[in-house]
Amino acid sequence: MFTDLQRVLNTYWQQFLYISPKLLIALVVLILAIFVANHLSSLLGGKLRAKSHDPLMADFLTRFSRWALILAGLVLAMEVVGLYAIVGGLVAGAGLSAFIVGFALKDIAENFLAGVVLAFNRPFRIHDTVQIKDLVGKVEDLSLRVTLIKTFDGKHIFLPNAMVLREPLINFTRDGYIRQDFLVTIDLGATGDSEHAAALLLNYLRANPKVESKDPHTPYVILEKASANAADLRAYFWAFSEDYRRGTLELKSELMRDVKARLAEQGYTVQTVAQ
Structure with missing residues (x-):
């Protein structure tokens, strides 16, 4: 029993001594591939960011080139050791194994290809x-x-x-401008003059410097609903949308908050201001 164990261990040791130079070369190849991939991708990324107006594309191509070079180095290291042919033969010869590996990597491959499409489609x-x-x-x-x-x-x-x-x-921000709207319900009183109220509301929008006033991004007001003593006026305005939260949402909140006081100064009673 001990003789058989010694013979097996000796066989494994001889095989290790035989393959150790290849393992060392493969390790050196892999380390060099990682070193070259990091430096080349950094160089490529710097040039792309300097010449491109799209940092998203530059970052994606930098990562893609880095992993592509590392993968090429890994394949070369496997070829040096002799594992590439072995692994390829196992995957090609075992249909069940190929199916399992393909199923396991399905989501990764799908997300990778989708990332490529998103990077170029932008x-x-x-x-x-x-x-x-x-x-x-x-x-x-x-x-x-x-x-x-x-x-x-x-x-x-x-x-x-x-x-x-x-x-x-x-x-929301690709165009640079975005249109928002809100509804103002006004008590017209005895006059029933909704047009005058709409004009006052429109002048208020135009007077705000944060509201865009150049064609085609001009504010306007429409009469959405009217009764004997009340009118629903919907105000539409355009805002600069690069900072969506501040440039649009906070501006809309400011307009909705102040419109009631502005119209009240002209003798109108604002019932509600809603989205």
């Missing part, structure tokens, strides 16, 4: 405010597998790229 840029399903936030990063969204309450959401590509995506 439905958003870094710091754009987007909505995917019920999630609204700013785009912070696009990696090979996930898109990072930061919500307005400070949460970081990592969305699979395949989901971002598959779901309808609303970009």
